Amino acid sequence: MSALLYGRCLRSVVVREGLRFVHQRERFFAALVRPLVWLALFAVGFRAVLGLSIIPPYETYILYEEYVVPGLVGMIQLFNGMQSSLSMVYDREMGSMKTLLVSPLPRWYLLVCKLLAGVMVSIVQVYVFIAVAWFWEVQPPPLGYLAVFPALLASGLMLGALGLLLSSFIKQLENFAGVMNFVIFPMFFASSALYPLWRIREGSPGLAWVAELNPFTHAVELIRFALYLRFDATALLAVLAALVVFLGGAIAAYDPGRGFWARRGGPAEQG
Template sequence: MTAPRDTHAPAGAAAAPPATLGRRGLPHALQALRAIVARELMRFLQQKGRLVSALVRPVLWLAVFAAGFRNVFGVAIAPPYDTYIPYDVYIAPGLVGMVLLFNGMQSSLAMVYDREMGLMRLLLTAPLPRAWLLLAKLLATAVLSLLQALAFVLVAAALGTVLPHDPAALARGLLATLCAALMLAALGLLLSVSIKQLENFAGTMNFVIFPMYFLSTALYPLWKLEESGATWVWRVAQVNPFTHAVEWIRFALYGQDPGWAPWVVLGTGIACFAGACWGYDPQRGFGGLTKRGPGG
């Protein structure tokens, strides 16, 4: 005997229960993960100028700005360095961070574009947990960031910047770079929740990218900020998660203890991803946009 249907339930109340990654759904979830990552990679490869534009900015900093200050360092020896270093060696991890930062923010633009074009609405209606779909976007962005960072390192080596190249140093640096890429990709996801239209993207990014980059140790060490009397810049740089991302990469390359940097990077990444999942919940941030329709 079939139970009577509740005629008083609102429309859509008889929908399927929330999607879960059960045993039967795991192959489908992995297939979706591969598809999303492959889509982002294919889109990146089709945009032939994207890699060039991603490398122009840090290469200019390395080839022009760093060349003018090549011998600035040597005033003091500070960790993780045990000898005097030229400025291009110091700035290289910060420029790797620049590549990761800009690509993370570029992913935020892509999310807003997909949302306005309706592709993101279509993706988020897939029978999979929304957090899993966002995780797939996160991993795709991190993979692209890592590939661009590796391309920059090769260009930097061709320009004469000497970085540690033993296998252990490369493995440590790769791990730190990957975690930093994940953190900045998660930040991009979180920002895409609050950016409602493409026209608002540039203004919002100016309040994120430049303060994060310039108020960090990407261009100068913390001790120089404190020594110069820029106390407020020094204090902001200390709590800037991008500072800890750059420092983790820098210390990892030289086999030194990065201190709290890994925990700050991982904690910030988890917090940003959790905030993005909350914002894209149908009952909260993105759900409101869905109810208003594409032109709302």
């Protein structure tokens, strides 16, 4: 198997995901409206409640809108990652997941292709959102828009890998509500997306500790720092570590020898 074959496979998975995205306009608008509602309604209302001091990467006092934009970018990627888990379940029911998995290329590679395709779609959504946010006077340095790209790639892959791992536990579409309640909401609210860690610590040191362990916090901080042309090494390491764990778990879960498919409800087997 040459690199050419691998490249063709990746291209076709990305093209398909892109086409599906283009065809499902409502999905695109839903993905865009969600963070805009937060920015236009929640952030404006919250501005008066929450006073922010000057914290890195910001060099001056900022409005709450400016603080919350990286968190909302993270939210787009979080939803997208989970939605790709939804689409895996849906795909699995539709059978097109099977079509993907009977490709002769190694299964881990097929899953990585699927993941990258989902991340590409989420990055397009993020750029549309931060372009709209610019008109809300959330205007990071122009180069920040470029610098944030690798951060988005890392955080998108990490959240997508989590979604992929979760998809292996979901048997039916309805269970997505459970993912919302037990994964998306806790990850989002117990993070630095809506309020800085020092603020959380004032309210509850325990919650701040949870937020610091939450990989989503590090995804948001990685994005926040990159957008303002700063580099947060801790956040990057945390995001990459979480990526390795989640992706490793997802690949094991979809492995034809050990994965859930081989057991399908039977008792777990050795090895």
